[in-house]
Amino acid sequence: MFAALSSTTLQARDIYVYNGSNIKPVGTSQNVQRIAFNSNGMSVTTENGTVSTFLITNFDYFTFFQRSTTSVKQSQSSFYNISFDGTNVNVKCPNNIDNVTIFNASGTTVATFSPKTKYTSYNLASFPSGVYLIKVVTNDNVFSQKIIK
Numbered sequence: 001m002f003a004a005l006s007s008t009t010l011q012a013r014d015i016y017v018y019n020g021s022n023i024k025p026v027g028t029s030q031n032v033q034r035i036a037f038n039s040n041g042m043s044v045t046t047e048n049g050t051v052s053t054f055l056i057t058n059f060d061y062f063t064f065f066q067r068s069t070t071s072v073k074q075s076q077s078s079f080y081n082i083s084f085d086g087t088n089v090n091v092k093c094p095n096n097i098d099n100v101t102i103f104n105a106s107g108t109t110v111a112t113f114s115p116k117t118k119y120t121s122y123n124l125a126s127f128p129s130g131v132y133l134i135k136v137v138t139n140d141n142v143f144s145q146k147i148i149k
Helices: none
Strands: 012-018 027-029 032-038 041-046 051-055 061-067 081-084 088-092 097-104 109-113 119-123 131-138 141-148
Touching: 012 032, 027 051, 081 141, 088 097, 088 131, 097 119, 109 119
Parallel strands: none
Antiparallel strands: 012 027, 012 061, 032 041, 041 051, 061 141, 081 088, 088 119, 097 109, 097 131, 131 141
């Protein structure tokens, strides 16, 4: 099982779920307080207790944004780029990347690193075939993408 976010802060958190290379999300949840992963997908609980479930077969990646009431919302399409060429995971961001964590399908952390740059690459050649979740943390955003090796 993947780890989950749980918080009591007053900042709103929004999740945008994408399938393939579509620019528009296939699902969204606002004011998220908790995310839980299991072998079937992702459950999202909002601050009012509503639970939404996204099946893992229906999405390829999701983005997770914290926002305050005084900020200007960033465009998701220009925020980041994660690519996988069969060997390397490549991450690009307009801001420095604070931390990258790679989880296997069981939710176990298999790699973590802190590049502190706008671009990073990680070699997965020694990893077994399977589904991995790449979680990227910048100074004000967290986003993740599923890859299949």
